[in-house]
Amino acid sequence: MDYELSPRERAWRDEVRGFIAEHVDERLVDETRLRGNEGRGPEAQRFLDALRARGWDRIAFPVESGGLGKTAVEQWLFIDQIETAGAPMLPLTFTSVAPTILRIGTDQQRQEWLPRIQRGEVDFALGYSESEAGTDLASLRTRANLDGDHWVVNGQKMWNTMAHTATHNWLAVRTEPDAPKHKGISMIIVPMDAPGVSVQPIQVWPGLRTNAVFFDNVRVPRDYLMGERGLGFYYAAMALNFERLSIGSAGMARRIFDALVRDVRERVVDGQPLRENPWVRDRLARLRVELDAARLLALEVAIRLDKGEVPAAASSMAKACVSELAQRVADTGCEILGLDGQLHAEEPGAPVKGRLQWLYRLSPMLAFGGGTNEVQRDIIGFMGYGLPRK
Ligand SMILES: Cc1cc2nc3c(=O)[nH]c(=O)nc-3n(C[C@H](O)[C@H](O)[C@H](O)COP(=O)(O)OP(=O)(O)OC[C@H]3O[C@@H](n4cnc5c(N)ncnc54)[C@H](O)[C@@H]3O)c2cc1C
Known part of the structure; x- marks a missing residue:
């Protein structure tokens, strides 16, 4: 597997990074985390409007339907950069339902629903x-x-x-x-x-x-x-497959890990700098290795999709790996920070803006959202290794 990004892919990634540098700030990141699933706040709306102005809300649409014609790798790079920045992901309306309607809907249904989705009237x-x-x-x-x-x-x-x-x-x-x-x-x-x-x-x-x-x-x-x-069962499976491309990014875990490392560099516990503690260094190094490996696993899914494969086993591997890694980042981070790691963002002295305890509470959901990891492992067994289906 060749994981090297092509010049076109690197240029796209840099363009997305430039957009993020211009449009993502701490207010947006905090609002995204605090609102959870209580709908879009004003910062998220501004961000979505900026994405729309570039036509990037249609990143998952083919060119003939007004989309950008981006490859799976380019779509994944976009998702990964957004997650790493802590900005709100594009709603599943755009990335899961709309691409499904595009493929299964009648002409009349496409004409009725897709413009309404693009105008933001339908969520x-x-x-x-x-x-x-x-x-x-x-x-x-x-x-x-x-x-x-x-x-x-x-x-x-x-x-x-x-x-x-x-x-x-x-x-x-x-x-x-x-x-x-x-x-x-x-x-x-x-x-x-x-x-x-x-x-x-x-x-x-x-x-x-x-x-x-x-x-x-x-x-x-x-x-x-x-x-x-x-045919609804198959349509639901198609929509879930579109959804999975976004589940395979370790960007969120990576962002919180990087913030943890920054905190560890400065924190002193009982007169000892935490950065000198061998156990802490060992744990951070292990997580760093796993984060890099998870990134490649997720990228492999996109590369295989672009080759026209149906990478069922690889995408189950990426999903199980990324979701459980988020749990390990949260577990290890809370352990390193001790009782302080349990403080919420609004409590005085909360390290890393309370993000470790937040990830600790959120990450178990990632293990069953979009299909439980037990089932992902079953898929890896029978699709990846030809073991009998349970
Ligand atoms: C916070 C939250 C948000 C959610 N949001 C949505 C949403 O927006 N829309 C939506 O439709 N659903 C949503 N879900 C539902 C979610 O997708 C399901 O919880 C998930 O698919 C598991 O289904 P279940 O809860 O019925 O558990 P079950 O299917 O009953 O599974 C229970 C346990 O048995 C295991 N198991 C079951 N079958 C097998 C098997 N064949 N092989 C091995 N192990 C197996 C599972 O892995 C799991 O550990 C949400 C759930 C939660 C908790």
Whole structure:
């Protein structure tokens, strides 16, 4: 595998870095961390507007659809630079739902939804999971029945993050109850202000909000069902594949690791400079090696995608590696900083702006978001090594 960036890729990376130097500052980084998933704040909106002005919100779109025609490596470089800077990622509306609609939607659906997404009028929550359907998504029970020119949606989604700020839900529903379970699902768009939709908050450990969402005889126009009936399971998998390119960046862990190293250089504990402590130096060196290796693993996925491969095992490796590495950076950082590492950003004397304890609370989510790591390891086993499928 040749990991060397081409001159064109290096030029693109430098252009993105230049943009970040101009548009990302501490106020934006702090707002991004503090707001969690409570929607975009004013700084994030300014940042998104600047991205839009360059057409970079369409980075995942092909040229013929008004996109930039960027390769997978170029898309990954963009994501990695943004994550490393601590700026808000492009919403999944742009990087997961829109590219899926582009591929599966009818001409009319593309013409209706893509301009609205580009103008920022439509923001999606992703409604796949249910209480009894997470990893085994094909068991989902929320159903949609056709009644004249409308679908009538009934059921409940769990962990429907951003449903309280989104304008629409990208919803997996059962439309063919008699078909085998993988073939009975469709993807449908449900406006969040449609009568019969209700949202209940669920607070989770890192201080983030997600939601349970209920659908009680919600009527949706017939052509809000995207692509073909019964192919929704495959469409959801396609959207999740687009989502995974962004999960494979160790940029966030790298940024917090770099801040930790800066702190360690200056910190003195019991009269001893922390930078001279052999255990601390050893731990930091190990993490640095792992961060560099994770970067190459993620880059390999993009390189393979550009070669036309479907790098299932490599992308599962990158996802499992990056997410668990974030946990190790948080664990080790909190250990090095001792009790001070548990201070929140707003508490006096909090080292590294409280980011280690924040990552400690956030990072377990990365291990199951976008598919649990147990399942990723199963994929590595059967796709990478030809072991029997569980
Ligand atoms: C904070 C948060 C935000 C979320 N946001 C969203 C969202 O916006 N939209 C959305 O649709 N979903 C969302 N989810 C749901 C998330 O994707 C699921 O939690 C995840 O897919 C796991 O599903 P589950 O919780 O039902 O666990 P289960 O699927 O029941 O798994 C439980 C455990 O069993 C293991 N397991 C299950 N099957 C296998 C297998 N075949 N082989 C090996 N091990 C297995 C899993 O790895 C896991 O450790 C969110 C969840 C949380 C907690």
